[in-house]
Amino acid sequence: MARQKRLSSQLREARIRQGLTAPQLAKRIGVSQSSIYFWETEHCQPRPEHLKAVCKALKLPLRATQELVR
DSSP states (O other), X not given: OOOOOOHHHHHHHHHHHTTOOHHHHXXXXXXXXXXXXXXXXXXXXXXXXXXXXXXXXXXXXXXXHHTTOO
């Protein structure tokens, strides 16, 4: 059985696929660069409103992505 991908790695991989740096993504969704770093390294998870903005910016399915939140 395939292991489910973690939110942190999904966000990072999607950001890289979109050709965005962490600072660019942060500016696009209105958060600090530290927030992006913390989300991608599992220090914390985005608030629901930030997760929605990240999914929109990275073209990720919101519902599937929400299921990865602990």
